[in-house]
Amino acid sequence: MPREKKRRRSGRRSPLAAAALIGVGLLLTGGAYAGASAAMAASPNETATTTLTVEDGEKLFQANCATCHGLDLAGTENGPSLYGVGAMAVEFQVATGRMPLQMQGPQAPQKPPQFTEDQILAMSAYVQSVAPGPEIASGEVLDGQGDVSHGAELFRVNCAMCHNVAAAGGALTEGKYAPPLAGVEPRHLYAAMETGPQNMPVFNDLNLTPEDKRDIISALLWMEQNPSPGGFTLGSLGPVSEGLFIWIFGIGALVAFTVWITAKSN
Incomplete structure (x- = not known):
């Protein structure tokens, strides 16, 4: 008699098996990538510890x-010319993350920088070599040891109308804004006054001397270290918020107290 062939049981795979397999694969590859990234972050960064040259800065710039700015730094339809801006403006824009520009808008927002300090200095040196301008500030003007009282007066006269009397920033027209100044490095405060980024006017040495700029920086650093010396910040909106607070709560409390006294006497 012919042998009966045993039929193999053709079991169907569960529809969840493929999803589980893909999930395991993604988990393994993701874990490997995270481990490699952590190892690279823990290892010494050769770029950060190596002094780059002007030629390196040229390559980074290109x-x-x-x-946007053109190979010859003369500018294009998408970006202005860099002739005359100097190393100071380049370092300010790139170190604060405003450049490279993330997207077109009313103004470039501040964000984490995309380059190391050496790369930023190399690009700044390249622009300075091709189109000279103000050098990156250093030394006494940034030490924060100037006349705080004089600096605060200069700040109120020249800067508070945009940045707020408490340096908390404020809104401008057409979606633009003056950023808050707390936490800004002294060299970037000096560069902003010297180069006039975004909507800020340029305060050259005829408007504000280097000693005046030093005093303003000293006042800003003092305000950062001594926040709200007069009491509640009230949003750091200045006299308007203070007057509104007194009008609503101060006068409101007096009216309520007067009504209470009248009711008691009756």
């Missing part, structure tokens, strides 16, 4: 900035 790869990241020339699309």
